[in-house]
Amino acid sequence: MPYYYQCFGLKLQSEFPCPLPASSENSVYDVQIKLGKVPPSLPNSQNPEAWCQANTHQLLLKIKDVANFLIEHGHTITVEPIGTDVDFINVFILGSAMGGILHQRGYLVMHANAVVINQQATLIAAPQGYGKSTLAAAFLKSGYSLLADDVCAITFNDQQPFVHPSYPQIKLCADVLNHFGYDPSNLQPIGHKTNKYYVPMQQHFNLDPVPVKQMVILDKADCAHYNWQRINGRHKLKAVLDNTYRPLFIDLQGLTSQYFDHCAKLIKNIPLFHLTRPTTGFSAFELVTEITQQINHEERITA
Numbered sequence: 001m002p003y004y005y006q007c008f009g010l011k012l013q014s015e016f017p018c019p020l021p022a023s024s025e026n027s028v029y030d031v032q033i034k035l036g037k038v039p040p041s042l043p044n045s046q047n048p049e050a051w052c053q054a055n056t057h058q059l060l061l062k063i064k065d066v067a068n069f070l071i072e073h074g075h076t077i078t079v080e081p082i083g084t085d086v087d088f089i090n091v092f093i094l095g096s097a098m099g100g101i102l103h104q105r106g107y108l109v110m111h112a113n114a115v116v117i118n119q120q121a122t123l124i125a126a127p128q129g130y131g132k133s134t135l136a137a138a139f140l141k142s143g144y145s146l147l148a149d150d151v152c153a154i155t156f157n158d159q160q161p162f163v164h165p166s167y168p169q170i171k172l173c174a175d176v177l178n179h180f181g182y183d184p185s186n187l188q189p190i191g192h193k194t195n196k197y198y199v200p201m202q203q204h205f206n207l208d209p210v211p212v213k214q215m216v217i218l219d220k221a222d223c224a225h226y227n228w229q230r231i232n233g234r235h236k237l238k239a240v241l242d243n244t245y246r247p248l249f250i251d252l253q254g255l256t257s258q259y260f261d262h263c264a265k266l267i268k269n270i271p272l273f274h275l276t277r278p279t280t281g282f283s284a285f286e287l288v289t290e291i292t293q294q295i296n297h298e299e300r301i302t303a
Contacts, residue, residue, distance in 0.1 A: 004029070008102060008153045009164040009209065016079055018090055019188055019198055020167060031075060031101055033093060038068040038080040047252075054252035059100040061092070069097045074104035088191030094167060099151060099246045103255060107164075108154040108262040109245040112215070114147035114163045115139045117295055121147055121163045121210040124291070125243035126218035131284065135218075136170050137180050137199065138284035145206040146170070151245055154212065156262070159269050161212040168205040169198045179284075212270055214298070216291060217243065219276045226290050231272040237263060239272050271298070 005012040005020040012018075013026075014033035042060050045053040053060040059071040063082075067089045070078040077097045081089055102109045112125035113136045126132050136149050148166040155162055174195045177184055187197040217231070217239050231239050240263045244250070250259050273294070277287060 007167055016093065018093060033077045033079065036078045036080060038070045038078055052248060056254060059249060059253060061096055063092055066092060071097055071100035074101055077101065085191045087189065091190060095151065096246060100249050102153050103249050106258060108266060110152040110154065111150065111243050111245040112152040113149050114152050116145040116147060116206050116210055117292055118299065120213035122213055122295060123152060123215040124218060125215065130218055130220060133170050133172055134176050134284050135287055137172055138288045140201055140204050141180055142285065142288050145204045146201055147206050147210055156265055159265060161266050161269060162209040163212055164209050165206055168202045169200050171196045172199050214270050215272045217274050219274060220279045221276050223276060223278055227276040228294055229274045231274055236267040236272050240267055
């Protein structure tokens with residue numbers, strides 16, 4: 001019996017149980033996730049021995065000891081399990097495999113969070129390990145709604161970019177949970193190979209696409225105060241490209257021209273900021289206050 005889910009504005013039918021709230025059964029779906037054999041390599045692939053191969057309409061991911069995934073035509077994900085850790089297989093289904101689907105369907109896919117501030121979306125990007133999910137949890141605890149944690153899918157209505165809601169959960173390390181009052185025994189672990197848990201956020205999860213207002217790039221340094229800089233000129237494009245989700249997928253599938261067009265449209269229509277925080281002596285809640293105050297200040301200036 002198939003399972004039905006919804007994310008990124010897409011209806012999913014899956015033979016594989018995913019850690020997502022079930023949606024109503026529907027014979028019409030946008031993406032199918034099915035179990036099956038996956039070819040060892042793809043025709044017309046330039047890297048037939050690599051873990052990641054692609055041609056114009058197909059993307060093959062071979063994750064050692066986990067599973068092989070074939071992503072096709074923006075419509076189908078075929079999963080061939082290798083390992084037995086179902087939760088860890090789901091990490092790749094909801095991450096890289098869905099990222100491949102979104103790229104194939106022409107979304108602008110960012111490695112960022114999206115939080116709703118003043119009825120508009122702020123994208124927050126940072127290198128791995130800089131605390132994006134911890135910051136997302138602090139926004140939740142502060143009463144804000146989230147659209148995405150880690151994978152941000154953007155489409156355009158004329159020139160206006162919109163973020164589509166991803167998954168109603170965030171992923172937090174075990175040592176962070178206590179800071180936000182979460183009990184790990186009440187949460188679903190993300191496989192046996194990680195020290196992370198899914199934290200549901202249905203009560204503060206926005207269900208509709210939200211227009212993008214701005215993008216903030218987080219950094220950290222040995223400094224005493226927060227430092228804001230507006231990103232201008234060619235540095236705007238570099239900031240977006242540097243925070244693209246799985247850019248290798250774009251290159252291998254010949255989607256570079258389309259993707260550059262999307263990036264150009266994004267940076268033309270929203271401001272980008274670089275925020276450097278102190279390496280030590282700060283809290284995620286202080287960072288929430290810093291970001292929201294700066295956004296409110298910018299809105300007063302431009303009003």
